[in-house]
Amino acid sequence: MMKKRDLKSLYSWAGSIVASSTPKKTEKRAKREQSATSEVESLAQDSHQGSYEKEADGFTVPSDTAVALRMIHGQFPKIDKVSVPPFVLISQVYSIVKDRTLVDRELEVMKQDKDVRVFKLSTGQDDFAIMFFDDYVSQVNAIKSRLDGKHPSEDLVIFDWYINHILPIHMDAGITDFHLESILSGVGHQIQERHISLLIKAGLLVRQLAHERSYWLAIPNIGSLLKSLSQGRKELLSLLNRRQYKEVLLSILEKKKLRMSQLDMRFHVRDLLGSGQLFLSHTPAGILVRIPRD
Amino acid sequence: MWQMVGRRETGRLPPHKFRALLQKTRLYSIELAGHKEIASAHKSGVNSLQQIDATEARYLLSGAADGSVAVYDIEQATAYDHSTRTSKHEALFMVDKRVLNGHLYSVSCVHWYPIDTGIFVTGSFDNFVNVWDTNTTQVELQFNMSKKVYSLSMSTLATTHMLIATGTDDTRIRLCDIASGAFTHTLSGHRDSVWVVQWSTRSEWVLVSGGCDGAIRFWDIRRAGCYQILDQQCSQIGRRPPVLKKSSRTHGREDNLCTKYLNASSPIRQRGQKRSFGISAVDSRTAHYGSVAGLQMTADGLHMISAGTDSRLRLWDVESGCNTLVNYPSTYIRGNKGIQMAVTPDSSLVFTPSLNAILVYDVWSGHSYSSLRGHYDQVNCCAFHPQGQELYTGSNDRKILVWAPRRPIDIDNFDYEDAEQAIKADEDAWSD
Numbered sequence: 001m002m003k004k005r006d007l008k009s010l011y012s013w014a015g016s017i018v019a020s021s022t023p024k025k026t027e028k029r030a031k032r033e034q035s036a037t038s039e040v041e042s043l044a045q046d047s048h049q050g051s052y053e054k055e056a057d058g059f060t061v062p063s064d065t066a067v068a069l070r071m072i073h074g075q076f077p078k079i080d081k082v083s084v085p086p087f088v089l090i091s092q093v094y095s096i097v098k099d100r101t102l103v104d105r106e107l108e109v110m111k112q113d114k115d116v117r118v119f120k121l122s123t124g125q126d127d128f129a130i131m132f133f134d135d136y137v138s139q140v141n142a143i144k145s146r147l148d149g150k151h152p153s154e155d156l157v158i159f160d161w162y163i164n165h166i167l168p169i170h171m172d173a174g175i176t177d178f179h180l181e182s183i184l185s186g187v188g189h190q191i192q193e194r195h196i197s198l199l200i201k202a203g204l205l206v207r208q209l210a211h212e213r214s215y216w217l218a219i220p221n222i223g224s225l226l227k228s229l230s231q232g233r234k235e236l237l238s239l240l241n242r243r244q245y246k247e248v249l250l251s252i253l254e255k256k257k258l259r260m261s262q263l264d265m266r267f268h269v270r271d272l273l274g275s276g277q278l279f280l281s282h283t284p285a286g287i288l289v290r291i292p293r294d
Numbered sequence: 295m296w297q298m299v300g301r302r303e304t305g306r307l308p309p310h311k312f313r314a315l316l317q318k319t320r321l322y323s324i325e326l327a328g329h330k331e332i333a334s335a336h337k338s339g340v341n342s343l344q345q346i347d348a349t350e351a352r353y354l355l356s357g358a359a360d361g362s363v364a365v366y367d368i369e370q371a372t373a374y375d376h377s378t379r380t381s382k383h384e385a386l387f388m389v390d391k392r393v394l395n396g397h398l399y400s401v402s403c404v405h406w407y408p409i410d411t412g413i414f415v416t417g418s419f420d421n422f423v424n425v426w427d428t429n430t431t432q433v434e435l436q437f438n439m440s441k442k443v444y445s446l447s448m449s450t451l452a453t454t455h456m457l458i459a460t461g462t463d464d465t466r467i468r469l470c471d472i473a474s475g476a477f478t479h480t481l482s483g484h485r486d487s488v489w490v491v492q493w494s495t496r497s498e499w500v501l502v503s504g505g506c507d508g509a510i511r512f513w514d515i516r517r518a519g520c521y522q523i524l525d526q527q528c529s530q531i532g533r534r535p536p537v538l539k540k541s542s543r544t545h546g547r548e549d550n551l552c553t554k555y556l557n558a559s560s561p562i563r564q565r566g567q568k569r570s571f572g573i574s575a576v577d578s579r580t581a582h583y584g585s586v587a588g589l590q591m592t593a594d595g596l597h598m599i600s601a602g603t604d605s606r607l608r609l610w611d612v613e614s615g616c617n618t619l620v621n622y623p624s625t626y627i628r629g630n631k632g633i634q635m636a637v638t639p640d641s642s643l644v645f646t647p648s649l650n651a652i653l654v655y656d657v658w659s660g661h662s663y664s665s666l667r668g669h670y671d672q673v674n675c676c677a678f679h680p681q682g683q684e685l686y687t688g689s690n691d692r693k694i695l696v697w698a699p700r701r702p703i704d705i706d707n708f709d710y711e712d713a714e715q716a717i718k719a720d721e722d723a724w725s726d
Contacts, residue, residue: 100621100660101620101659104619104620104621105531105619108531108619109531125583125584125605126604126605126606171527172527176578211578214578276623276624
C-alpha cells in the first residue's frame, strides 16, 4: 500500500503539470483539484494517527488511465488560430499505459461516470479522441453564445437540449435520427429538421457516409486540427523513412519542428507509438525512435 | 523443466497440475515444426482448412482457390526425408473441377461430416454446396445457393438434425438438410452478405452468424427470427454480475454497465428474465465498425471471439451479449472474404491470421505472445490439433504449414532404418 506522502506527491505532481501548461481552467475542475489537494494536506497532518476512515470517504486513488489522461491533457500544445479545448487521442493513452485492456475498461467506467466523452475522428480507421466532459460542455455553450444574434431563440434551445438530455444519456460516438427523436420526445421536446441542421452547422454532428440518417458526434472547430494531425503523421513518418536506418534519437527529434502541423512533436510521437507505427528502444546514447522493419 | 519433474516426484506438485503446466509450456513455445511437413497438392492459394475431424483427429481437409479439395493424413507420413529428418505428408487424394460436378471456382469453405469421415461438405464461389463421399470421391448431393457461398458449418453436437448452415452473398442464411436434400430454413435479418456462420458449441439449435454489415446475430432454429444481436457499445467489465440482488448492490462499479437504447423493440435482457423475441430487421446495432470476418466460439460455448475488418478482435460473453472490452493489439485484418481463427480447447490462446503472420494472443487479457512468421503471402485459415498441440495454417502462397512445440533434437540415438521401416510396414493403414 502506498504511503500517504507518496499519494500526495503523485497527485500534486499531476496537478502541477496541469497548472503549468494550461492557460485557463474551468471553475469546476479548479474547485475539484483545490478540494482534493486540501484533503490530502489534512490527511498528511494527522498521518501519525492512521485515520483510515477519513481517507476512505474523501480521497480516492485515481486510476492509471485517469492520471495518464490528465498528464497528456495538460501537455496539449497551444493553438492560436482556433479555439478548441484540449483533447487526447486514445493511441496516446495506449503509449503510456501498457495494458490496453485495462485502459479500455477504465475508460468505459469514466464514460459511465460522465467524466469524459469519446469521439470518433475521421482521420483514420481507429482514431478516437477523448475530451473531458466539462470542456466539451463549455465549448457547446461558447458556440451557442456565438450564434446568438443570428438565429431565433427557439432554434438555439436545441443546444440546451443537447447538453441536458442527449449527452448524459447517449454514451456512444454515433447517433441516429431515430434515437435523437426518441430521446427528446421522452422529455417532451419535439425535434425538427432545422434543429438538426443547426447542430450540423455548429459542427456538433457530422453525417455518416456509410448509413443514412445517422451521425457522428463531433468536436466543433476541429477541421484544421484533423488536417494537421494527418499531415503531421505523414511528415514524421517520412522524416524517419528518409534516413538510412529509419531511426533517430528522441532528443534530436524533440528539437525539430513540424512544418505542416500545428500540433507539436511530442503529440505526434505519442500518437504513432500507441498505434504501433513507431517503436522506442533504450540505447546507451538515449532513447531511440525507429520504424519497425516488418 | 527438471525442477518441475523433481517436484512431482517428491509430491509437492499434484499430477493434474504437472500435466497442465507441461501442456502450457509446450503450447507457448509453438514455432515452425522441423519434424513434420505437409506437401500441399494445391496449385493455388489455400482458402480453408478443416481439421482434424472430430472423431479421430487424423485427417486434414483443405480447400483451395482453384476449386480443388484435398485430404491429408497428419499422423501417418507418406515419406521420410533423411537429410532434413522431416516426415512428409502428401495428399491422400485431391478432387477438382475434372471430377463430375466438382467445383469450378474457388472453394471457400470445407467441413467434415461431424459423425465420421465418410462424408465431407464443401462450398464454393460457383454458388454450389457439394456433399462428397470420401471413399468414392464423388459428389453425392448438390445444393444450388444461387449466390457465392462464403461459409458453411455443421453442428458437432447435433443428434437430431444434420443441417448445413450456409452464409452466402445473399442476406438470407439457408439451412440445407442432407437427409432430405432440401432447404429447411431461411433465416433473414442481415442487411448485407453473410461472411461467417458457426453453430454454437453449447446447444445444437443455436446458430451464430456474422455479416458484411458488421452485425453478429444469434438464431435459434426452432423459432423464427434472431433472438440476440451483439452490440459493441454494450459492454461489461470482466465477469457478469451475480444473480442475487443483495450481492449485486455491493458491487458498485463492477455492475453490468450495459447501455440500453430507447428503441422499444430491443429486448432488455437481465439474467433470469424471460427473453422477448421479435428484434426488428432494421435494428442497426453493429459488433464491428467494418464487416465481421471471423467467428470462433470457445469450447465451452460461453464466450466468443469475433474478428472484424476494422482490424479488431472482440471477446463476447455469449449469455449476456456484452463486449468484455479485452483489447487485442496490432491485428491487421482486411479483405473481401472471411478468415478462420483457432482457439485452443482450454480457451487459453487464440491464433488469428493477420497479413503474412499468425498472431498468438492470450484470450482473457489480450496480451500478445508471439507472431508466427513463415508464410510468404496472406494467411487465410488456421486449424488447431488438440492432441498434438499443433497448428495448421493455409495461405495464399499455396502452402500448408505445420507449427508445433519445440522438440529436443536427439542426434545420437536416432535410428534411420527403424523410422523408414515403420512407414513401410503400415501399408494398409486404415482405421475402423
